[in-house]
Amino acid sequence: MTGRTAGVPILRLGDVLVTGLLNELDDHSATAFTEELTERISADDARGVLIDVSRLELIDSFVARTLMELTTVARLLGARVIVAGMRPAVALTLVELGLQLTGVETALNAEQGMAALGWEQVAHVPGPSAPAALGDPGGSP
Amino acid sequence: MTADEAAVRELVSSALRERGEVVADRWVQLQLEQAALGTGISEAELREEADTLVDALGAGLRDDVPVARVVTTHRELRQAVITLSLRRARAGATPTGTSLAVLALKEALLEAVRGYTSDTGELLSAALLINRLLDAAGALSFETYVEGREEIIQRQSRQLLELSTPVVRLWDKVLAVPLIGTLDTARTQVVMENLLEAIQENESRVAIIDITGVPTVDTAVAQHLLQTVNAVRLMGADCVISGIRPPIAQTIAQLGIDLSAILTRATLADALAESLRLTGQSGPRTEGAVLR
Amino acid sequence: MTLYDDDLRALGGGPGEEPPPPSAPARIAIRAEEDLLTARHAVRGAAVEAGFGLVDQTRVVTAASELARNTYVHGGGGALTVEHLHGPRRGLRLTFEDQGPGIADLDAALADGYTTGAGLGHGLGGARRLMDEFQVCSEPGRGTRVVVTRWTRA
The missing domain is CATH 1.10.490.10 (Globins)
Incomplete structure (x- = not known):
């Protein structure tokens, strides 16, 4: 409680910072996390930040505010933030609470978030894809 | 005795x-x-x-x-x-x-x-x-x-x-929920929850809500639909609504909701075409993220 | 009572069996920031016990988190009472009480975007949307009491 760090590890992959929020996030840790991440973005000259929220069982207005602030601050520092892996129940509750996280970029999971931040090779898992075969994407059916 | x-x-x-x-x-x-x-x-x-x-x-x-x-x-x-x-x-x-x-x-x-x-x-x-x-x-x-x-x-x-609100996998990474009949709040909530869970399970990039078979909605249901769209986005996927009938369009308009943030298409086929564009490798949008 | 989840032969009860004794209301002090986590845990446990589905659990715990924060930040601390409701419908009732300064303008406080603290101003109004029933009484200088209830779905 008294320490400055939130106890959340922040990893660096090239110019991308990767971090994840833990479920037992209290207000104090959330604030400490914001400060720590902001310093790291600046110190590491990061261009992208991936925040994995897949372990969060709850996002209330305080955590939502933390995520929105981080996005704005990072943007001002020249980095792009992607919030990845929000659980269905959490997304639904957040919307009902009246919070759309306007301006925050999201991705289904960490892999897709990393792909969006330029780490295509990490995320590219060949699957039974088909869309290209239909040709003329976006055209009339 | x-x-x-x-x-x-x-x-x-x-x-x-x-x-x-x-x-x-x-x-x-x-x-x-x-x-x-x-x-x-x-x-x-x-x-x-x-x-x-x-x-x-x-x-x-x-x-x-x-x-x-x-x-x-x-x-x-x-x-x-x-x-x-x-x-x-x-x-x-x-x-x-x-x-x-x-x-x-x-x-x-x-x-x-x-x-x-x-x-x-x-x-x-x-x-x-x-x-x-x-x-x-x-x-x-x-x-x-x-x-x-x-x-x-x-x-x-x-x-x-549950049966009346099936979530179908229409294409790779594309889910669809064809809704038929009158929507009430309870059913709309079931749809929302099922759809969101299916998105997570299938790692789907686009969810299509087709309401061609829905004659009309009240304002509460319209609100729920729009909340679904927002929740889908928070999860990192896109949502397309297709087949909006004129009365429903009016209800949505009366709610004063900014439709510019919502993808709509006239038919399910149009919505699928749009979904394929969204998930396409060479599409103009950035892979993996939804920007609002 | 769910009669159909198990094999018929495994049925222990039947009509006329006594319902389980209702759990006594639990009271959790909200005096420090750590207590917010304790309150969340208690509410999550109670929501699971009441038989709520995952989405409803999340709704109830999120509402509790908002209201507990209000009690701590604006009310200067207080207490949460968690109560299981049986009767004809099952549900969970949460009562947040503090002896803080109270809310001067309730209507404004319930509107989205209203904030006097560090949140996003969605606490009270948001909690109201996440729960089925919502009551708030507040007297300036005397404190605030918020009672929220959510019923399990049939």
Whole structure:
């Protein structure tokens, strides 16, 4: 409680910072996390930040505010933030609470978030894809 | 308990003990004869029920409790009646059929007692005792049956709700929910939850909500639909709504919602084409993220 | 009572069986920031016990988190009471009480975007949307009491 760090590890992959929020996030840790991440973005000259929220069982207005602030601050520092892996129940509750996280970029999971931040090779898992075969994407059916 | 009553009770008890198998056979036969009573229940099941119940009745009668309370106080007996009634409720038997099944046991039991005495007075007393004994079973059976049916009805309406809102995998990474009929708040919430869970499970990039089959929505439902769209986005996928009819368009407009943030297409086919564009490798949008 | 989840033979009860004794209301002090986590845990546990589905659990715990924060930050601390409701409908009732300064303008406090603290101003109004029933009484200088209820779905 008294320490400055939130106890959340922040990893660096090239110019991308990767971090994840833990479920037992209290207000104090959330604030400490914001400060720590902001310093790291600046110190590491990061261009992208991936925040994995897949372990969060709850996002209330305080955590939502933390995520929105981080996005704005990072943007001002020249980095792009992607919030990845929000659980269905959490997304639904957040919307009902009246919070759309306007301006925050999201991705289904960490892999897709990393792909969006330029780490295509990490995320590219060949699957039974088909869309290209239909040709003329976006055209009339 | 009077001496007479004790004697009659002993008489019925003996009949159950010594001729239990005959009683059970006769009961099964009576139920099979009246096909309406045994809807969907096999002869083997009836036989098993009969054996269990006849044994339990014999044991129950040996307890020192008034005849009318034997069924409700004897644990195995009570359980046998409950099991029998629930099985019938589940198999779709009518309440009449279920009561008649219990009544048929009276007949089978009385026939067995006839083999022990020809004294009219004694037979009458035995008949009265069997009546008191099994009327309690009939009441318990009816009560259980009603509760069982209510449970079934609740379960079926839940299943219907699930069935009426299927989430289909339309294409790789594209899910669709074709909604048909009137949407109420409960159903819309089920749709929302199912859709979001399916997105997570399939790692889908686009979800299409097709409301071509929905004639009209009230403002609460329109709100729920828009909340769904927002929740899908928070999860990192896109949402396309297709087939909005003019009245629904008006409702949405009256809510004063900014439609520029919502992808809409006239038909499901248009929506799929758009989805393919969104998930396409060479699409103009950035892979993996949704920017608002 | 769910009669159909198990094999019929495994049924222990039946009509007339006594319902389980209702759990006594639990009281959790909200005096420090750690208590917010304790409150969340208690509400999550109670929501699971009441038989709520995952989404409803999340709704209830999120509402509790908002209201507990209000009690701590604006009310200067107080207490949460968690109560199971049986009767004809099952549900969970949460009561947040503090002896703080109270809310001067309730209507404004319930509107989205209203904030006097560090949140996003969605606490009270948001909690109201996440729960089925919502009551708030507040007297300036005397404190605030918020009672929220959510019923399990049939």
